[in-house]
Amino acid sequence: xxxxxxxxxxxxxxxxxxxxxxxxxxxxxxxxxxxxxxxxxxxxxxxxxxxxxxxxxxxxxxxxxxxxxxxxxxxxxxxxxxxxxxxxxxxxxxxxxxxxxxxxxxxxxxxxxxxxxxxxxxxxxxxxxxxxxxxxxxxxxxxxxxxxxxxxxxxxxxxxxxxxxxxxxxxxxxxxxxxxxxxxxxxxxxxxxxxxxxxxxxxxxxxxxxxxxxxxxxxxxxxxxxxxxxxxxxxxxxxxxxxxxxxxxxxxxxxxxxxxxxxxxxxxxxxxxxxxxxxxxxxxxxxxxxxxxxxxxxxxxxxxxxxxxxxxxxxxxxxxxxxxxxxxxxxxxxxxxxxxxxxxxxxxxxxxxxxxxxxxxxxxxxxxxxxxxxxxxxxxxxxxxxxxxxxxxxxxxxxxxxxxxxxx
Amino acid sequence: xxxxxxxxxxxxxxxxxxxxxxxxxxxxxxxxxxxxxxxxxxxxxxxxxxxxxxxxxxxxxxxxxxxxxxxxxxxxxxxxxxxxxxxxxxxxxxxxxxxxxxxxxxxxxxxxxxxxxxxxxxxxxxxxxxxxxxxxxxxxxxxxxxxxxxxxxxxxxxxxxxxxxxxxxxxxxxxxxxxxxxxxxxxxxxxxxxxxxxxxxxxxxxxxxxxxxxxxxxxxxxxxxxxxxxxxxxxxxxxxxxxxxxxxxxxxxxxxxxxxxxxxxxxxxxxxxxxxxxxxxxxxxxxxxxxxxxxxxxxxxxxxxxxxxxxxxxxxxxxxxxxxxxxxxxxxxxxxxxxxxxxxxxxxxxxxxxxxx
Amino acid sequence: xxxxxxxxxxxxxxxxxxxxxxxxxxxxxxxxxxxxxxxxxxxxxxxxxxxxxxxxxxxxxxxxxxxxxxxxxxxxxxxxxxxxxxxxxxxxxxxxxxxxxxxxxxxxxxxxxxxxxxxxxxxxxxxxxxxxxxxxxxxxxxxxxxxxxxxxxxxxxxxxxxxxxxxxxxxxxxxxxxxxxxxxxx
Numbered sequence: 037x038x039x040x041x042x043x044x045x046x047x048x049x050x051x052x053x054x055x056x057x058x059x060x061x062x063x064x065x066x067x068x069x070x071x072x073x074x075x076x077x078x079x080x081x082x083x084x085x086x087x088x089x090x091x092x093x094x095x096x097x098x099x100x101x102x103x104x105x106x107x108x109x110x111x112x113x114x115x116x117x118x119x120x121x122x123x124x125x126x127x128x129x130x131x132x133x134x135x136x137x138x139x140x141x142x143x144x145x146x147x148x149x150x151x152x153x154x155x156x157x158x159x160x161x162x163x164x165x166x167x168x169x170x171x172x173x174x175x176x177x178x179x180x181x182x183x184x185x186x187x188x189x190x191x192x193x194x195x196x197x198x199x200x201x202x203x204x205x206x207x208x209x210x211x212x213x214x215x216x217x218x219x220x221x222x223x224x225x226x227x228x229x230x231x232x233x234x235x236x237x238x239x240x241x242x243x244x245x246x247x248x249x250x251x252x253x254x255x256x257x258x259x260x261x262x263x264x265x266x267x268x269x270x271x272x273x274x275x276x277x278x279x280x281x282x283x284x285x286x287x288x289x290x291x292x293x294x295x296x297x298x299x300x301x302x303x304x305x306x307x308x309x310x311x312x313x314x315x316x317x318x319x320x321x322x323x324x325x326x327x328x329x330x331x332x333x334x335x336x337x338x339x340x341x342x343x344x345x346x347x348x349x350x351x352x353x354x355x356x357x358x359x360x361x362x363x364x365x366x367x368x369x370x371x372x373x374x375x376x377x378x379x380x381x382x383x384x385x386x387x388x389x390x391x392x393x394x395x396x397x398x399x400x401x402x403x404x405x406x407x408x409x410x411x412x413x414x415x416x417x418x419x420x421x422x423x424x425x426x427x428x429x430x431x432x433x434x435x436x437x438x439x440x441x442x443x444x
Numbered sequence: 445x446x447x448x449x450x451x452x453x454x455x456x457x458x459x460x461x462x463x464x465x466x467x468x469x470x471x472x473x474x475x476x477x478x479x480x481x482x483x484x485x486x487x488x489x490x491x492x493x494x495x496x497x498x499x500x501x502x503x504x505x506x507x508x509x510x511x512x513x514x515x516x517x518x519x520x521x522x523x524x525x526x527x528x529x530x531x532x533x534x535x536x537x538x539x540x541x542x543x544x545x546x547x548x549x550x551x552x553x554x555x556x557x558x559x560x561x562x563x564x565x566x567x568x569x570x571x572x573x574x575x576x577x578x579x580x581x582x583x584x585x586x587x588x589x590x591x592x593x594x595x596x597x598x599x600x601x602x603x604x605x606x607x608x609x610x611x612x613x614x615x616x617x618x619x620x621x622x623x624x625x626x627x628x629x630x631x632x633x634x635x636x637x638x639x640x641x642x643x644x645x646x647x648x649x650x651x652x653x654x655x656x657x658x659x660x661x662x663x664x665x666x667x668x669x670x671x672x673x674x675x676x677x678x679x680x681x682x683x684x685x686x687x688x689x690x691x692x693x694x695x696x697x698x699x700x701x702x703x704x705x706x707x708x709x710x711x712x713x714x715x716x717x718x719x720x721x722x723x724x725x726x727x728x729x730x731x732x733x734x735x736x737x738x739x740x741x742x743x744x745x746x747x748x749x750x751x752x753x754x755x756x757x758x759x760x761x762x763x764x765x766x767x768x769x770x771x772x773x774x775x776x777x778x779x780x781x782x783x784x785x786x787x788x789x790x791x792x793x794x795x796x797x798x799x800x801x
Numbered sequence: 802x803x804x805x806x807x808x809x810x811x812x813x814x815x816x817x818x819x820x821x822x823x824x825x826x827x828x829x830x831x832x833x834x835x836x837x838x839x840x841x842x843x844x845x846x847x848x849x850x851x852x853x854x855x856x857x858x859x860x861x862x863x864x865x866x867x868x869x870x871x872x873x874x875x876x877x878x879x880x881x882x883x884x885x886x887x888x889x890x891x892x893x894x895x896x897x898x899x900x901x902x903x904x905x906x907x908x909x910x911x912x913x914x915x916x917x918x919x920x921x922x923x924x925x926x927x928x929x930x931x932x933x934x935x936x937x938x939x940x941x942x943x944x945x946x947x948x949x950x951x952x953x954x955x956x957x958x959x960x961x962x963x964x965x966x967x968x969x970x971x972x973x974x975x976x977x978x979x980x981x982x983x984x985x986x987x
Binding site: 094095098100102103104106107138139141263265266267268270279281286287375376377378380387389391393395401402404406410411414415443444 | 838839841843869870871873875877880889900922925926927934948949950959961963965
Binding site: 070082173176179248251426429 | 491
């Protein structure tokens with residue numbers, strides 16, 4: 037970070053002789069600004085076009101996710117998790133359910149796990165597509181934006197077919213999923229993946245080797261490995277810095293250790309590397325989905341364990357055990373054994389970790405989400421200072437801040 | 445009847461009529477239609493349908509009615525003046541862009557003369573220098589709008605606009621020097637007639653694009669930058685500066701900026717046609733010596749319009765294909781690449797003319 | 802019950818994990834408790850030694866926790882433990898691939914703990930959030946102010962004694978005074 041240090045010294049000299057004739061102008065970017073997806077405010081100091089200082093303010097989308105969760109039953113938290121990272125809601129569903137399963141000490145049936153991998157990777161692709169589209173749009177590639185959104189639409193239709201909703205999916209349960217694959221889902225999936233690949237190839241041709249695009253994103257927002265680690269970066273941004281840390285590999289969960297995929301890494305951590313890493317991860321996710329669809333085993337998609345799954349309606353109305361189970365599950369909720377766990381999964385932006393504390397009752401003591409973009413937004417000043425004001429949008433787009441996850 | 449004809453033939457009245465015909469019947473409609481063309485074409489590029497909702501009963505005109513709807517909407521919208529704005533400059537600014545965009549058309553001939561009658565409002569002696577003078581004015585629109593709005597975003601946009609437009613005027617002028625040298629005049633009709641010559645017998649017309657290929661590219665680039673169209677729309681900076689210098693404007697004043705932009709696209713296109721694609725001259729038409737005058741004029745207008753529309757389309761295509769330059773990249777492209785290249789072009793042209801003419 | 806459900810038999814083990822043993826060796830007095838629950842290694846330490854322990858965890862070649870994964874607190878008001886708060890630190894080492902949870906107990910009346918913002922840059926906002934949500938004072942933090950809530954917010958929302966439906970007074974809109982007015986028109 038050589039240019040960081042020079043900038044800091046420039047910064048210092050700037051503030052030392054700052055007076056009424058100072059050339060530094062303060063400009064508020066956000067909270068209501070078209071490039072601030074989600075809501076966040078940057079109080080930026082500009083020297084002409086050059087950014088010399090920046091202060092970040094978050095919290096505009098704080099809805100008290102953790103407080104609400106602690107005042108709900110365990111199962112009632114799942115719909116709230118949809119609203120965390122709202123461009124890949126299924127990954128949050130999966131993360132939370134797996135965390136509670138870890139608290140129980142159980143695993144979902146294999147079919148459920150494979151289905152989760154397929155849906156999770158679809159969500160990861162939608163997440164990356166949204167981010168890439170946003171980056172492209174911010175620097176004027178509106179056509180790329182709409183192509184990527186078109187591709188995302190193919191996948192969201194799949195999600196809708198599977199869960200009944202595009203965004204408020206509420207799909208997983210403790211010990212399985214709420215639905216199995218609908219009829220003809222796999223053939224539809226492979227059709228959509230072919231379409232997706234076509235669109236990605238077109239997008240790639242349009243932008244990846246475009247001179248103007250490369251000029252806009254190359255060497256913009258560079259980040260060193262050390263800083264990235266210290267800031268707690270995870271996900272595509274850390275990999276763009278050259279560190280191949282991926283929770284799917286580092287702490288394999290679900291069935292990822294049975295699947296073959298590669299972890300793309302960048303070198304300088306600039307916006308172009310982030311773009312390339314995300315482009316490549318989409319390809320890898322497609323690969324994972326294809327493998328998982330091939331290996332998809334037969335079997336149940338939901339555990340049969342009592343006090344975990346809601347009994348079938350015919351049992352509820354047909355026999356006393358079913359009725360009692362249903363009553364107790366509804367009134368008292370799931371009661372995971374006392375203990376505390378931290379369950380990380382690889383989300384769209386990085387490590388989505390749930391830290392859950394249970395005292396053995398139906399009410400969670402603590403539901404904590406480790407939001408991957410908190411660290412990224414925290415590092416915004418370090419990334420942007422020394423760049424031009426137009427680079428804010430490229431850098432901010434490439435960190436893919438999701439307000440719901442950041443502010444919870 | 446005779447009196448009427450006499451009145452019409454008074455030069456001032458004639459010029460007025462030409463202004464009305466050329467500007468109201470050519471520039472403004474084309475500029476307005478361009479907004480639809482841009483939407484439709486961008487929709488086609490992006491796999492969308494594009495505007496098709498505005499309707500009268502079941503008639504939608506493939507989005508044509510959106511133009512009327514937009515116009516009506518702009519007229520009826522509140523004309524906000526932000527608190528703390530410099531009211532006089534704020535109200536004045538939109539006109540500068542409009543005037544300079546429209547003024548280009550006053551010296552452009554859209555067809556050859558019939559006897560004494562020219563299809564041109566004024567064939568002034570300075571010709572293209574007049575264009576430079578007028579386009580310089582348009583910078584005031586952006587700067588005043590940015591300055592008077594009492595908004596930091598607008599101020600930044602205005603600063604960017606002034607720096608960019610003033611810089612690119614330099615390259616624009618330098619790129620055109622070659623054309624002046626080749627055709628030996630700054631008068632527009634002279635340049636157009638000069639392009640009616642042919643090389644190698646009747647093989648290749650001496651169009652500006654063939655005599656000045658580098659000048660053509662440089663001039664086109666500079667002109668697109670001058671009109672602040674993408675990829676050179678850093679002054680507008682829609683992602684970081686929201687809308688740049690006209691951020692605070694609303695209603696019809698905002699529309700005036702937009703319309704000025706689209707008229708400027710047409711202006712760029714007619715300039716390219718006139719200076720580099722033979723103007724109204726239809727190539728090889730002189731071989732058909734018995735062509736009736738009325739047919740020639742119609743053919744000339746058609747050819748002029750086709751090339752103009754092609755360049756309009758090309759600018760739209762450019763906008764929806766490439767990303768935007770950052771402001772400093774725009775400036776370094778201008779000063780580090782366009783300036784040396786246009787100087788080189790100038791020297792080479794001068795050398796060739798000296799050596800061979 | 803289906804046989805396909807493989808129930809992991811990983812209950813809480815009283816045996817110390819590798820890292821726990823290491824910490825016990827290095828800081829004999831500091832470790833007050835430990836357990837391994839479902840594979841998550843947890844160590845509870847004394848409040849006073851937090852900073853040296855964290856420095857050790859970051860720098861020692863046997864630990865090398867490069868990433869400070871998470872920092873939060875838990876309010877055990879309803880569980881009636883002897884200390885009300887636990888500040889929870891999660892670390893991840895990329896070199897060794899292990900994770901560690903570090904816990905510090907805090908009593909309600911002395912709700913402050915040393916800040917470790919100088920060890921990992923990520924800690925800055927985590928501590929601010931923890932302060933905002935739990936009212937835990939991180940001594941030595943350079944900019945300890947609210948992050949998710951607004952400055953005028955009264956109370957700390959994630960404390961168990963903060964009612965979920967509590968109403969906060971409506972703040973008046975603040976004028977932006979720094980706006981410079983050009984010319985005569987005010």
